[in-house]
Amino acid sequence: MGGTIARVEVALGIATLTAVVIxxxxxxxxxxxxxxxxxxxxxIAASFVPQLPQVQLSAEIxxxxxxxxxxxxxxxxxxxxxxxxxxxxxxxxxxxxxxxTALGIGILVHLLLSxxxxxxxxxxxxxxxxxxxxxxxxxxxxxxxxxxxxxxxGESLFNDATAITCLRVAILAMTADVGFGRIGLAFVSAAGGxxxxxxxxxxxxxxxxxxxxxxxxxxxxxxxxxxxAYLPAxxxxxxxxxxxxxxxxxxxxLLIGHKAPVVQTARSRLxxxxxxxxxxxxxxxxxxxxxxxxxxxxxxDLADSGVRPSKIIAVCAAVFGGVIVVRLxxxxxxxAVLWRTGLMRDGSWAQSAIIGWAGMRGxxxxxxxxxxxxxxxxxxxxxxxxxxxxxxSLLLQGFTLPAFARRAGLHGPDPREDAxxxxxxxxxxxxxxxxxxxxxRRPSDAEDTIEQLRYRITRRTNEMxxxxxxxxxxxxxxxxxxxxxxxxxTAERKEVLRIRALGQIDHEVIEDVLYGLDVEESMLxxxxxxxxxxxEAEPLLxxxxxxxxxxxxxxxxxxxxxxGPAVCEDCRREGLRWVHxxxxxxxxxxxCCDSSVGKHATRHYQDTGHPVMRSFEQGEKxxxxxxxxxxx
Numbered sequence: 137m138g139g140t141i142a143r144v145e146v147a148l149g150i151a152t153l154t155a156v157v158i159x160x161x162x163x164x165x166x167x168x169x170x171x172x173x174x175x176x177x178x179x180i181a182a183s184f185v186p187q188l189p190q191v192q193l194s195a196e197i198x199x200x201x202x203x204x205x206x207x208x209x210x211x212x213x214x215x216x217x218x219x220x221x222x223x224x225x226x227x228x229x230x231x232x233x234x235x236x237t238a239l240g241i242g243i244l245v246h247l248l249l250s251x252x253x254x255x256x257x258x259x260x261x262x263x264x265x266x267x268x269x270x271x272x273x274x275x276x277x278x279x280x281x282x283x284x285x286x287x288x289x290g291e292s293l294f295n296d297a298t299a300i301t302c303l304r305v306a307i308l309a310m311t312a313d314v315g316f317g318r319i320g321l322a323f324v325s326a327a328g329g330x331x332x333x334x335x336x337x338x339x340x341x342x343x344x345x346x347x348x349x350x351x352x353x354x355x356x357x358x359x360x361x362x363x364x365a366y367l368p369a370x371x372x373x374x375x376x377x378x379x380x381x382x383x384x385x386x387x388x389x390l391l392i393g394h395k396a397p398v399v400q401t402a403r404s405r406l407x408x409x410x411x412x413x414x415x416x417x418x419x420x421x422x423x424x425x426x427x428x429x430x431x432x433x434x435x436x437d438l439a440d441s442g443v444r445p446s447k448i449i450a451v452c453a454a455v456f457g458g459v460i461v462v463r464l465x466x467x468x469x470x471x472a473v474l475w476r477t478g479l480m481r482d483g484s485w486a487q488s489a490i491i492g493w494a495g496m497r498g499x500x501x502x503x504x505x506x507x508x509x510x511x512x513x514x515x516x517x518x519x520x521x522x523x524x525x526x527x528x529s530l531l532l533q534g535f536t537l538p539a540f541a542r543r544a545g546l547h548g549p550d551p552r553e554d555a556x557x558x559x560x561x562x563x564x565x566x567x568x569x570x571x572x573x574x575x576x577r578r579p580s581d582a583e584d585t586i587e588q589l590r591y592r593i594t595r596r597t598n599e600m601x602x603x604x605x606x607x608x609x610x611x612x613x614x615x616x617x618x619x620x621x622x623x624x625x626t627a628e629r630k631e632v633l634r635i636r637a638l639g640q641i642d643h644e645v646i647e648d649v650l651y652g653l654d655v656e657e658s659m660l661x662x663x664x665x666x667x668x669x670x671x672e673a674e675p676l677l678x679x680x681x682x683x684x685x686x687x688x689x690x691x692x693x694x695x696x697x698x699x700g701p702a703v704c705e706d707c708r709r710e711g712l713r714w715v716h717x718x719x720x721x722x723x724x725x726x727x728c729c730d731s732s733v734g735k736h737a738t739r740h741y742q743d744t745g746h747p748v749m750r751s752f753e754q755g756e757k758x759x760x761x762x763x764x765x766x767x768x
Contacts, residue, residue: 149189157421172424173534176527179428191429198503200366202419203296204385208362209416210293211389212396213409218286219390226290228470229491230265233291233463234298237264238306240462244454248447251513254309259518261302262505263459263525265295267498280494281546284487288494296500297380301326303504304378310509322377329379330369334387337365341392346399354404355411361388406658423499427526430502434516434523441516448517452524459495459525467492486544493540496533497526556758559600560767566597567765598731602715604756612715613731618660625660629653688761689768692721692748699724702752706736716753718760722746738762 160178164171182188219226241260246253266288280288305322341361348354362385369384396405438448471488505522508515541547573589599614611619629650636646696719704714707728714728718737723746727737737749741762748768750759759768 145189149191153422153425154418157418157425160425161421170534171421173530175421175424176428176530179425180431180527181428183429183432190433191426192433193426193430193499193503193506195503195506198499202423203500204362204366204381205415206419206423207293207382207385208389209412209419210289211386212393212412214289214293214390214393215286216390216394219290222283222287222290225287225470226294229287229291229467230294231298232470233466234261234264234295235302236466237459237462238299238302241455241458244458245451245518248451248454249514249517252310254306255512258303258306258310258508258512259455259505259521261299261306262508262518262522263455263497263501264302265299265497265500266292266495267500280490280541281487284490284494284546287491293386294383297326297330297382298323299500300382300504301378301380303507307507307509310512325374325377326380327383329372329374330381330383331387333369333372333379333384334365335391337361337384337388338391338395341388342395342399348404349401351401351404351407354400355407358408358412361392424530427499427502430523431527434520437516438520441514443514443517448520451517452521455521456525456528459529463495464492486546490537490541490544490546493533494537496529498530501526555600555604556767559597559604562597562600563765566593569593594730601729602731604716604751604753621660622657625653625657686761686764686766688747688763689759689766692759694757694759695750696721696724698726698752700726702726704728704732704734704736707732707734710734716751718749719752720746721748721750721759726752
């Protein structure tokens with residue numbers, strides 16, 4: 137009976153934790169405050185409520201139960217290409233900064249508490265790594281540039297491995313002499329072994345997935361993959377040297393995510409994306425609540441330590457201030473060095489300052505603090521210092537980061553720029569699709585079918601182009617189509633549900649029909665969700681890395697005076713409605729875009745061969761070459 141009651145209490149605790157996460161996250165969204173920070177404050181307050189049971193995290197729960205799925209969820213949606221482009225900055229932050237912070241904080245603690253240097257380095261390793269969850273969740277909510285998010289994400293995915301290796305070496309040094317050779321071997325073993333196991337898991341997962349056609353089996357397999365990479369890595373040792381499970385999970389996740397579009401079915405990818413998004417949402421936010429819930433018992437242990445309050449305050453202030461100062465200095469110095477050596481070609485000082493300030497700690501810092509041996513001198517003080525760094529960095533840097541970013545003039549990606557890039561990609565893919573259609577069509581294929589395919593292929597591109605422009609009260613064709621189709625989908629679903637209620641059609645048949653309607657509805661809303669608000673006043677330019685260098689763009693002017701009124705005269709003459717306007721940079725002809733019924737800009741190119749046009753919408757300065765299909 138006692139075991140049953142205990143299990144019920146655990147289940148009730150998990151259900152309560154989930155309910156609080158959902159409720160607080162919804163509230164935080166309404167009051168426009170980052171949900172992780174609100175959850176942590178709620179957890180701190182709840183930890184001091186006498187009626188609530190004490191929630192005490194262990195290192196095993198965090199490092200084995202929470203860390204692998206959190207790392208994997210972040211890794212599979214990260215870009216190998218982006219990480220490679222920022223490899224130098226990520227390496228400096230995830231390895232160099234962690235080691236320097238561990239040594240710097242180690243010296244401070246050694247001097248303040250008169251403990252062995254190995255103990256100081258151990259707590260330095262604990263507080264050194266910014267947390268993957270904290271960094272990326274807050275950075276994305278703040279709306280930082282993608283380059284900064286990529287660097288923070290890459291750093292936080294790999295720095296835990298460096299910190300855990302430093303901690304293991306420091307704990308070993310508490311009882312034995314450890315030479316530089318041993319330290320070097322520890323890092324090589326952790327990194328090399330982790331990468332090797334991650335590669336093996338990714339290779340096997342890709343081969344298995346290529347043979348699976350069931351979305352349910354594929355998604356069930358994906359739930360095992362983070363643990364399939366983490367657990368073997370953590371169990372393997374070479375002459376007492378550990379392999380990094382963190383690096384194994386991240387390596388496997390990055391490669392599996394990179395290969396997903398090739399080896400998975402579309403249905404599997406959709407299901408997996410939703411599953412892992414839900415898992416990540418719950419775990420990420422639960423982590424911040426759990427951090428706050430540790431406050432009461434950590435402070436209770438501190439009260440029993442017998443250490444003077446003044447010394448506790450001095451140690452906590454030194455460690456907290458130290459991690460901030462060391463990070464800012466290392467980021468500034470490393471940027472200067474990388475810039476001079478040519479290893480970094482982009483990124484302003486403002487961006488570097490934001491990266492330096494965004495070093496928020498999370499649950500991994502608290503979890504690794506629990507790994508400190510019980511006989512460690514001043515252990516309760518050191519664990520409390522880890523909590524101060526975690527809570528302090530989340531509150532101080534988490535709440536001030538949005539204002540800091542605004543003062544630095546930094547902001548997230550421009551939705552219109554995203555739409556411009558997506559439109560150029562779809563333009564290219566649609567061209568290839570249309571060429572392929574002409575190659576594979578048979579003489580017996582109906583012309584109506586071919587024309588319908590052409591329309592569907594080009595419609596996606598036109599929908600994306602429609603997200604550009606200054607916006608108006610007039611519906612674009614895509615908006616008009618979505619409105620009408622959503623209404624008819626609702627009517628279809630209502631009728632299917634009526635038929636289901638009669639009980640005359642098999643349930644599986646009804647479910648398949650409803651699934652088809654749901655897929656179509658999700659396709660109708662995906663572009664709307666991705667592009668967001670495109671009515672910003674900032675001029676829309678083509679990103680330098682995407683600018684075409686074809687001869688037509690080089691020879692064409694950037695601006696030309698229109699040869700008539702700022703309207704599509706062809707549309708006016710034919711009684712048609714235009715969506716957006718384009719300007720020919722050869723003759724100044726103003727025509728409507730391809731989303732417009734008349735498509736007069738394209739027809740003008742076909743009639744005259746004038747290769748380059750420019751957007752004639754207010755606030756847009758991009759050009760397009762019809763011949764080479766390049767932005768400029």
